[in-house]
Amino acid sequence: MLKRDRWLSWVFLAPAMILVGVLMYYPMIGTVIESLHSTSFINPKPQFVGLDLYRRVFASSEFSAIVWNSCVWTIGVVLLQNTLGFLTALLLNQRLPTTGLMRSLILLPWVLPGVVGAILWRFMYDPQLGLINSFLIRLGLTDQGPAWLAGASTAMAASIIAAVWKGFPFSTVVYLAALQNVDQEQIEAAIMDGAGRLRRLLYVVLPAMREVIVTNLLLTTILTFNYFDMIWVLTRGGPQNATHIFPTKIYELGFGQFRFGEAATYGVFSIVVLALLLALYFLVQHSAVRRLVSAR
């Protein structure tokens, strides 16, 4: 590469680098620094406390509950969303008369603003006026219906279902695109070899979609771990902290109680988890590219 071209490439890269640096890395580094200081609204002058806040946060029972809730929330949403998304994609990949219309309609939950979707589910879960309990009562399954979002045992499951409804169209779209790229010759060969639908799915379709599935799993994991509005609108992390996850806790500490240092500590933990997930994502991407190159 000529020296002039190298300079030019830096010039073109500079705006993007500055934007990413200012909007992403600067606040991220600021968060790490803030987590080493005791600072809140009432003590605005930061006092360096080293790892004290980490020790305090890690020792609290609330932290372990939030880690547990975040795991249940993320794993639950990711698995259900991807399974449902994949099954829906399989259905929409068939040549049915209304496939085109269904492909458009299926996107509806995903294109709805997050808060609107959450409010919709809050209404549906309402113990007295909600659609879900009214349906259960009509079916004769219950007299009154449970208070879905008010019970520590049901609130998380109810929140997961709402999030899956909101997010599964994303997975459907990704899987549908991948399904349409599966080599038809391989499928036809499998049919000629006498493979049934299930075998074709297990031994031809799924292996061909492996990279897309892994990438989609990772992407939805990152998005779900960071998902704020659904839980905030449905439960605000309650009842008795049964649905508090990292983003809701960070918001509550920072903007609800003005405890910036502790909010930053939770934020740093979030950054570490997300950085690990991102590293995994890039690893998968890298190996997929290498496989493609070696296949050529």
Added chain:
Amino acid sequence: MREKILLVATLALITSASASAADLTLKFWDNQQTESGLSQYQQEAVKSFEAANPGIHVEVTTVPYPEYQQRLLTAVQGGNAPDVSTIDQIWVAAFAQAGAIEPLDDQAKTAGITSDAFFPGAWASANYGSHLWGVPFNVDVWSFSFYNADLLKAANVDPESLATFEGLKAAGAKLTTNGKFGLGLFAHKGEDTVVVLDSFIFSNGGKVLNDDGSCGLTSAPSIGALKYLQSIAPYAPKGVANADSGSMRELFLNGSLAVEFWPALEQPTLQKSKLNWDFVDGTAPEGKKPVGTYGGWNLVVYKSSPNKEAAWKFIQFLTRPDVNGKVVDLIPANVKAADAFLRANRKGPDRILAQLNNAAPRPLSPRYLEVSDIEVTLAQDVYGGMDASEAAAKACKAIDALK
């Protein structure tokens, strides 16, 4: 001709320069809790302030209540605070401790602004650490017991009985039948949960924080109130732990709930409904007077303001008896303005005034927001069936650890 043009231009320049040197723009922020057209009323009042104070231009920013805390906090932290704003009574101590607002003792003394012009609890909420940090702007009390008179009549319940612990419980039992609910209790994560909880504790003679700042929730009267709330929970709609005052309002408006707990600001909503409604002043044990919990907002001047003098002038204007009632969507904090406002806009003005004069503010602590969060968990524990003494001990452990 050329000289004339030059002379006119020079004069115009001098005039505009001197005008801009004298003119200042005062930034005023407030929040809106009801659909009352508050912003429009305030703009109109501002015009008369500007006319009386040439050179001061007021820029009014009205933020919806749910966004207000975050917007204001971000502005203060980022060094972009307005000159003057309303702040929730429960933020006063934190804003004062943070050094964000100016003490107003001297200005108030010079202007002759004294406590007797305001409701006692509202004035108390503006004081912290022996300084006055704000001037009460608007107030309300949590809570009045609003009732559906038709449902009470059908269940043969005397509305006056709702004013006592014993009567409310008995009414709850009678009214919870045939798919209807007696009492609109709620315990979601929100300040409405805390103010209702506090009013039951205060009315039973209990405290949230003792005078020395230690937790007062384990005292016998406080635990008594918690036990009482637990005992009336069966008469509330299902899902108390995630219910809020808004969801209780929906049930009340559709005729499924007999008694809801709201401040007086609920009245405009009920006036628009077809319900046959009325209210009693809170609930207390037999022989005691109900003590409500103050809600409301105080006007403060920010330390960072370059226009402190103008800001103080504006505060004096907004809290004047003839203005205060025109620029608030709750009840004016000025007693004279409140009297006129309530008589013109609310049912039962004397009962509301009696509640306002007997209400108590929430704890005046710079860590109040953390105390409030602990109280929400306490309410959820109690309604969830945890032993009241155990729940109070757990809450006190958390509150005392804040020190």
